Amino acid sequence: MRTHALIALLGAPLLAGCSSGESGAQTPDTAHLEPPAPGAGVQYRMVSTVAPGQxxxxxxxxVAPPEGLTVRADEVRFSAGSHHVVLYKTAYKQIPAETREGVRVDAAEVHDCNSGATAAWEITGVVAGSQSFGGDSFLGDLPDGVALKVEPGTVLVMNTHYLNASPEPLVADARVNLYTMPPEQVEQEAGMLFHYNPFIRVPANGAASARMRCRIxxxxSIVRVQSHMHRRGVGFAAHRVRGDGAMEEIYANEAWEEVPAKVFPSPLEVKAGEALDFRCDYANAESRDVVQGLTTRDEMCMLIGPYFPRSPEIDNCTDAQGLxxxxxxxxxxxxxxETLACASxxxxxxxxxxxxxNSCAGAAAQVSAALRCQIFTAGQGACADACAGxxxxxxxxxxxACAADVTACQAAACD
Structure with missing residues (x-):
């Protein structure tokens, strides 16, 4: 099937960075976020100049401190011209000399990573961030006794994405404060939902939706949630799906920039066997199709938010093997x-x-199982060696490896 040819295109991790907004140039306020007091946390900062139109x-x-970090809260500020800063965790214990793409770089200094942080570096999760230069961050304030952990000496990636729509150079100043607590006071470890739907295509001068579900x-317990879309996003809704299939809306938003977070007065409980379901709605006024991607010409659909206790599988909606x-x-x-024939x-x-x-909702489970097996996981990992050659x-x-999933797909109805 031709879908095998797409393995190389879509084989990169689905954990993706947010993309930029389209604000004009701003002069950064160098005092807009002071570092935490000594012993109360750390500040990470990036400053770079973005050329006009760039x-x-x-x-x-x-590199995180040798004693690690137990993060109870974050605070993020950055110059307008972007609507995100993300601080990622990696699998590294020392800073590599070259990217995953084989490019040699002094990565301890600010450097271009225009194919995305997840393409350049071995990303394992999200620590903190924001898509609102004046407000809500990803982590916020966690409940007493709850902290997001960064293991000792872990290499972190600070990532920004800017579009300077002005005729003047933009000095982009981004700062992330991580407020910490003593490790002995941590009762539960927090994780970060970073759920990303790559299946977005909005026709020229048309409308479309992108929807994804993750079984928990x-x-x-979820502390807060927020959405992420680009400028064609006109609506977002997230639901908790009960064990009986009943849908309960937990968050709705129409903004694509300066996105508000919803903080639950008491953490939202999601029970084992339930699911999180989110949908992005788009209106495209351009004379070209718009699809998923990292730039402002593209679109995204994400559900973001801290929860506890942490499960690595829940962070990015993977199975126990990380697939x-x-x-x-x-x-x-x-x-x-018909969807498999289209994909072929x-x-x-x-x-x-x-x-x-364009697939029907009633066959979503079978469509997803077949595509996961054929495209995203190389036969649920069974064909990793074969597909490397x-x-x-x-x-x-x-x-x-995917014969059973394909057979189930062929038999699935839309009802």
Whole structure:
């Protein structure tokens, strides 16, 4: 099937960085966020100059203190011209000399990472961040006794994405404060929901939706949530899905910049076997199709927020092996069999996105299982070696490993 050719295109981690807004140039206030008091936390900072008309993503790698960090709250401020700053965790214990793409770089200094932080570096999770230069951050204030942990000596990636729409250079100043607590006071470890739906395609001068669901296999409590979309986003809704399938709205928002967070007065309890379901609605006034991607020409759909106790699988909606576990829910009428045929003929990521968007909601489980197996996981990991080499060997292996999922898809109805 032609879908095997898309493995190389879509095989990168689904954990993606937010993209920039389109604000004009601003002069940073160098006193807009003072560091925490000694012993109360740390501040990480990036300063760079963005040329007129330039859109650029930049990174800086930082080594966490040798004693690690137990983060109880964050605070983020940055110059207008972007609507995000993200602080990521990585798998590294020392700063690498080159990116995952093989580019040598002094990563301890600010450097361009225009293909995205997750493409350049081995990202494992999110510590803090914001998409509102004057307000709500990702982590906020956690309940007493709850902290997000950064292991001793972990390498962190600070990432910004700016578009300078002005005729003057923009000095971009971004600061992240992490407020800490003594490790012995931590009763529960927090995690960060960073759920990302790549299946977005909005037709020229048209409208579309992107919807995704993640099953929660352990009891958790969610502290706050917020959305992330780009400028074509006109609506967002997140629901808790009960064990009986009943949908309860937990967050709704129409903003794509200066996005408000919803802080639950008491943490929202989600029980094992329930799910989180979120949908982004788009209106596209441009004369071209808009699809998922990192730049301001593209779109995104994300659900973000801290919760506890942490489960690595819940952070990014993966299974115990770290493989994608999402259910992507279309808003069209195509059956699962028709969707697989569409995906087989897809010659690009954009075409594949449209296949999923046009699939029927009733067959979402079967569509997702087949695509996860064929495209995102190389046969649920069984064909990783085969797909690192010969394309024909990869295709044969994936066909065999995914046969049961494909059969179930062919039989699935939309009702």
């Amino acid at each position: 859109e650029i993503e930049r990174c800086k790698l930082i 296999d352990e009891d958790i 994608p576990a999402e259910t992507w829910i279309g808003s069209g009428a195509a059956t699962c069999a 003929a897809a010659a690009s990521e954009a075409a594949l996105y449209g296949c999923v968007v 010969d394309a024909d060997r990869c295709a044969a292996c994936v066909d065999e």
